[in-house]
Amino acid sequence: MPTWEAPSPRVAELIRQGAVLLLEQPAGLFDQVDAAVLDASPSRLVEDPAIAAAAVATNHANVLHWAQANIRKPGAYVPGNLSPQVLDLARDVVRRGLDDTSLNSYRVGQNVAWRLWMQLAFSLTTDPAELRELLDVTARSIFTFVDETVDGIRELIEREREELVGGTHAERLETVNLILEGAPITRTRASERLRYELAGEHTAAVVWTEDEGGGQSVLESAADALARAAGARRAFTVVASTRALWAWFAAPVPASFAPPPSIRIALGTTASGMEGFRRSHLDALATQRLMHRTPRDLRLASYQDVQLVALSAQxxxxxxxxxxxxxxxxxxxxxxxxxxxxxxxxxxxxxxxxxxxxxxxxxxxxxxxxxxxxxxxxxxxxxxxxxxxxxxxxxxxxx
Known part of the structure; x- marks a missing residue:
């Protein structure tokens, strides 16, 4: 813990008042921080609605963490927020093959939050000395809080990457991303690296859960059940995030298939070859984005259900x-x-x-x-x- 000088009693009370006001009506701050952070984040992350939702939830958790700490002990040191919610998002960054430059979005969120906090500070007091101390104390508090949060996440990213390197997931993810990005890799080479034949037909699926209790084993079981319903022995899968799985198998899914409880599934079209592998996945992602805007009781949808709406929603x-x-x-x-x-x-x-x-x-x-x-x-x-x-x-x- 860094050395920390407590603010004067009067400024401590002003900080507490500001934190209370912030928590009474946080929506305006949340909206501005969310918009700035998502705009600054890699498109590979924000185009996935599950990860975008996790990023938004993390933004809110960080704001609430700092504000609540300053209601309890105004102006005191606030340690970085390394809650499970924040750490899961860091793991998703690694699983998508991104580096820690994606953490720059935290700085963007910090800058937006700081500007809005300064506006709030000017409404709390007109005394120049009080205002100077209030801004000095809270600037150090906010910047230290974000620095420690980012440093902690960066350490986790490095540990996760070390565990990932050399594993089958790393090679799968790299090859799948090459295909999805249209990179010049041959079908034969990609099939060898994936240990999955790309010459035939493919139906892609995004399998995910919005419940915190869902784990990879639950998602894998759901993907395999989906593949068996389509007549395949099992699905070819890639871990997309802590709560989502990308899957492919070689046949359409019957409309009668019912996903397991708490699991939602978005299906792409059925198409052939490496381009079909890619196209079907992009269709599944488009379906998932629309499903995120519907009630949770809609647990299975295909691109055929939403194609016209997906085109219109652009x-x-x-x-x-x-x-x-x-x-x-x-x-x-x-x-x-x-x-x-x-x-x-x-x-x-x-x-x-x-x-x-x-x-x-x-x-x-x-x-x-x-x-x-x-x-x-x-x-x-x-x-x-x-x-x-x-x-x-x-x-x-x-x-």
Whole structure:
């Protein structure tokens, strides 16, 4: 622990007040820190929604850790935050083949948090001497806290990398990344390094859990069950993060497959060769990103389910305008009306099939459809494609 001079009683009280105010309404600070950190992070990490969510959770944990410490003992030394949550994110950095330069995002978050803390400090006192001491004490506290957090994570990254080097995972990850990035590696060479034949068909999957108790063995078991359901002996897998696994196998998955409890699975298309291996994985990642915006009870989805929505979501501003214009008052109506009309259109405008899919009585479905039609700005007839797409967008992306 470094030598630490305590602040004056008056400044200690000001620091405590500031920390209390920060914790009362942290959303504004969180939003700005999250945006800056994700913007500064490697795209390979932030494009994975599970890791992006872990990074956001780590940002919040660091802010809360420092603020809570300064409520208990204002101006006192705050040791680095090396909680399991923070260390899991560091392990994910190693597993993606990145180095410790990715920790620069912590400095970006520190700078944003410091600017907002200075604004808060100026609202606490107008006395120049108090303000000078307050800023001096908290600057040292914040910078020391971040320095120790980053140093601790860097040490862990080095230990993890030493354990990883020479293992099968390191070679698998390196080769898979070469394929995904379109590097000039031959199919024969890549197959030899992966010990997985790339000449045939491939269906990719992202298998992940959002529960803290989930481990790699649970993910591996789910991936193998998925592969067996598709008629393969087992899946070819790569550890993507502490809570996610990338998998490939040689056949489509039957729609009847039910993932184990707490496991979510995003499936790509089925395609051939090394380019098919890559394309299917990218499709699975796109599906996973959309699943992260849906309730957890949606545990299995394929790219075929979301392809149109994934393409539409690339321009969310125009997509939102399209939904509003197409659905009119239905866009803000009861969710069950939108869901009934969505399923009705998916079932080729059959009320009987929609009723079976929704586990509802046919008359109930007809009543909801009549109410939904009344809320549309134009008749459903002749506009079924546009209305169906708008409803799919709302279903997957939310209101």
């Amino acid at each position: 321009d969310e501003e125009n997509t939102a305008e399209f939904v509003s214009r197409t659905l009119g008052r239905l866009a803000s109506a009861e969710p069950e009306l939108r869901e009934t009309l969505r399923v009705y259109i998916r079932e080729e405008f059959s009320a009987s099939r929609a009723a079976r899919a929704l586990f509802a009585h046919r008359n109930t479905v007809l009543n909801r459809l009549a109410r939904a039609r009344d809320l549309l700005p134009t008749p459903l007839e002749g506009h079924g494609l546009q209305v169906g797409l708008a409803l799919e967008i709302v279903h997957w992306l939310g209101d």
